[in-house]
Amino acid sequence: MKFNRKDYTDDDLLHLYRGILKPRMIEEKMLILLRQGKVSKWFSGIGQEAISVGSTLALDPDEYILPLHRNLGVFTCRDIPLDRLFAQFQGKRTGFTKGRDRSFHFGSNEHHIVGMISHLGPQLAVADGIALAEMLDKREKVTLVYSGDGGASEGDFHEALNVAAVWGLPVIFVIENNGYGLSTPSNEQFKCQYFIDKGPAYGIDALQIDGNNVLEVYDTVRQAAYSIRKNPRPMLIEAMTFRMRGHEEASGTKYVPQELFERWSKKDPVENFEKYLLDEKVLTPKLLAAIREEFREEIERGLEVAHNTPMPTPDVKEELADMYAPFIQNVIKPRDSARSERRFVDAISDSLRQSLERYPDLVIMGQDIAEYGGVFKVTEGFVEKFGKERIRNTPLCESAILGIGLGMSIRKKKSVVEMQFADFVSAGFSQIVNNLAKSHYRWGQNADVVVRMPTGAGAAAGPFHSQSNESWFFHTPGLKIVYPSTPYDAKGLLNAAIEDPNPVMFFEHKLLYRSLTETIPDDYYTVEIGRARLAQEGNDFSIITYGMGVHWAKQLLNTMPEVSADILDLRSLLPWDKEAVRQTVTKTGRVIVLHEDTLTGGIGAEIAAWISENCFTQLDGPVVRVGGLDTAIPFAPPLEQEFLPVKRLRERVEALLSF
Structure with a gap:
């Protein structure tokens, strides 16, 4: 040598x-x-x-x-x-x-x-x-x-x-x-x-x-x-x-x-x-x-x-708390009363634009999001206002961009990563569940990353552009999951997700982008993550749901004037609002948990199990789950409609009311 x-x-x-x-x-x-035997592995x-x-x-x-x-x-x-x-x-x-x-x-x-x-x-x-x-x-x-x-x-x-x-x-x-x-x-x-x-x-x-x-x-x-x-x-x-x-x-x-x-x-x-x-x-x-x-x-x-230092004593409270970076959300109300009619997609765009103005260290990354404005045009015009350093087109590399988000967090920057379709997140799955989710628990480093997930079926887009995959992440401590159903909540919750220093999976149903309009504040505001809302009130039974399920439930009840029901919009899935669930169960005694995702292993199973364990004496019937078929999502519209739980929802409501 x-x-x-x-x-x-x-x-x-x-x-x-x-x-x-x-x-x-x-x-x-x-x-x-x-x-x-004094070290276990080397x-x-x-x-x-x-x-x-x-x-x-x-x-x-x-x-x-x-x-x-x-x-x-x-x-x-x-x-x-x-x-x-x-x-x-x-x-x-x-x-x-x-x-x-x-x-x-x-x-x-x-x-x-x-x-x-x-x-x-x-x-x-x-x-x-x-x-x-x-x-x-x-x-x-x-x-x-x-x-x-x-x-x-x-x-x-x-x-x-x-x-x-x-x-x-x-x-x-x-x-x-x-x-x-x-x-x-x-x-x-x-x-x-x-x-x-x-x-x-x-x-x-x-x-x-x-x-x-x-x-x-x-x-x-x-x-x-x-x-x-x-x-x-x-x-x-x-x-x-x-x-x-x-x-x-x-x-x-x-x-x-x-x-x-x-x-x-x-x-x-x-x-x-x-x-x-x-x-x-x-x-x-x-x-x-x-x-x-x-x-x-x-x-x-x-x-x-090191030898004289005792092994750690388990502290369940500390273990649970350390999964997330400390953060207490203070809900921000709009400073003025100006309001405008905004579509769901506009509300998302407003949130991103105002957050970019609010946080100079925020960077948005994703495929085709710059000059093209994204496949859903959410970021259209952003390059001209914020520049290509902050609105970054990426190669097709979901894993790398998610990892880059963690790296930027280490240097005190925020990032929003757009999955072109929620289905494609599987290509970056390990970064989310093993890196972003576990980083703070392992060594105290937060992952200040929001992953935007255009999701859902109903547009005849087939098995790879239609999945509702929120349950993939529901099982992973360290993540937060948000799924709004209205333009007001979409803007306020996305603002809140970007403000939060923890990794947030933010689901946006594609069919709501241009089909749903609401008058919302022009100014910046936030909605509390982890707090459900009553989308509709009634006494005969409760439908606990989120996303498109809120609208399916409303549409059904509009055809059933003889009954009334609570529709509880969870809005946040991790954490989810257990107290709101308890209140509606106690009020009506009959419960349906509804989601678009496939039935087996869906989020509804966890909520139903929790209700059975914690609200059993308030129930007047079995907790009913309604979800998508346990199949991949088919392409042809008649097959896709059969996959979706809309028809089965009516059947299960009628069965529950007759119980």
């Missing part, structure tokens, strides 16, 4: 040596503790330390890094206190996740680190989001994110590199090519020989370096970062290396040919750099011994503090 010190001083080289030695010594200690980075250390020390301390399993050197080079780091490994409360996640699955804004989730790929787009925020704020900063060669097979890798290239984002993508994705060798992961072959296809610069040469890593990343700060653009750096232990210790290494270990052991990044410094007289045996003793004592002190 050849080291080219260029103009680096002895102090520079010693700084690099201290940086690479500490994680090696910690790793050696962790392997002992693993065998003793992903070893032995043999790959030069990548983490060299790249971290090459950046400014306030530039964000997004590490993976084998990047212990990122954390040690950012001077994270070892007692807290070891407490994190042991699941102690004094770690960074209060015992809620393990190893490097955490972030620390103080240290400008955003940790991984086990899905690997999603963090690449989060790096894009951080970089976009830095660029919008005119800060000359670089963001660096790692991927393994295996993780680079995921679609998130393509999406993140493609968006970074199209938008010219200042991101360094470091690919740690160690030849294996767990046990799968590179020739079964990708057909190209090297990752630098991918760079030209994305239109970005790509470099390959010796990932075991800490000086080469440091020098390359340092020069790349300097260039990117002055001329923002992404860059791909492929670091060739080798993992000397298993993917994690339990997996072993039997699947790796022994000759690879023999070859790569000669390229050990710590031993080779140490020998070089000794030969250059930069390091002496006495100084080496002193540094090792200093680190040994620091490690032992950190372990003693």
Whole structure:
């Protein structure tokens, strides 16, 4: 291994040596503790330390890094206190996740680190989001994110590199090519020989370096970062290396040919750099011994503090509260009395426009939303008023754009992400349920993202443009779900969702866009999230519903003048208004829960179960659910009408009244 010190001083080289030695010594200690049962799992980075250390020390301390399993050197080079780091490994409360996640699955804004989730790929787009925020704020900063060669097979890798290239984002993508994705060798992961072959296809610069040469890593990343700060653009750096232990210790290494270990052991990044410094007289045996003793004592002190820290005591109230960033909504009333007739779609557009004026750090992202104005023309004219930096057309990459929203939240920005149709959100599902929803619970970082979801059937659009998929997210703590049924609520609730620092799934029924008109305030106002409203009052029974269901219920009751009913419009589905449900159940004693979504596993099932558990003595009949057929949504109008619950609603009402 050849080291080219260029103009680096002895102090520079010693700084690099201290940086690479500490994680090696910690790793050696962790392997002992693993065998003793004092840590439950370990992903070893032995043999790959030069990548983490060299790249971290090459950046400014306030530039964000997004590490993976084998990047212990990122954390040690950012001077994270070892007692807290070891407490994190042991699941102690004094770690960074209060015992809620393990190893490097955490972030620390103080240290400008955003940790991984086990899905690997999603963090690449989060790096894009951080970089976009830095660029919008005119800060000359670089963001660096790692991927393994295996993780680079995921679609998130393509999406993140493609968006970074199209938008010219200042991101360094470091690919740690160690030849294996767990046990799968590179020739079964990708057909190209090297990752630098991918760079030209994305239109970005790509470099390959010796990932075991800490000086080469440091020098390359340092020069790349300097260039990117002055001329923002992404860059791909492929670091060739080798993992000397298993993917994690339990997996072993039997699947790796022994000759690879023999070859790569000669390229050990710590031993080779140490020998070089000794030969250059930069390091002496006495100084080496002193540094090792200093680190040994620091490690032992950190372990003693971590070992003496008790395991966390469960606190249900705290666990539930920490799923969401603290926020108390103060409902905002309009400042003047001016009102106008507005369609549902206009109300959504008004909300976005006024929120963009209210929050200078708000950015809207989505496919075709800029000059074209979106497929439903909700953002028509926005580019002329707010500019393309804030009204951002995106490639077709739902996962990347959702991840970018989280990255922007880390830099204190708000974002609204439009799904062209709610159906397409499945392409970004992991970002929502694993990243946005869990981020605050895991390490205290809120995801200030609203996901707009044009939803619903009735327009003969078939199985992939008509789904009501709110129940997909209803099961996920950490999200909020809002589903208005009127223009007034659409504007006020969308304003409230954008104001809220937590991730909100905002559903908008497409058939209401241009079919429903209401006189609403011209001025900015909000409606309380989590509070239902009585859309109609009666005494014979209650229909609990939301979205289009409110209008179906009203239409039905207009044909049944002999009966009267409460129609409770939930408006918010997560959280939903249990007290309002209790009140209407107590009042009428007969309940129908109605939704457009398929019946099995729908939100109505949860509400019906809650009523049975909490309001059983107030019931005069069974709780009835009415929903869509348990099929995909068909294209032909007669088939679609049969799918929808409108006809079955009348049948179930008549049966309930005769009970």
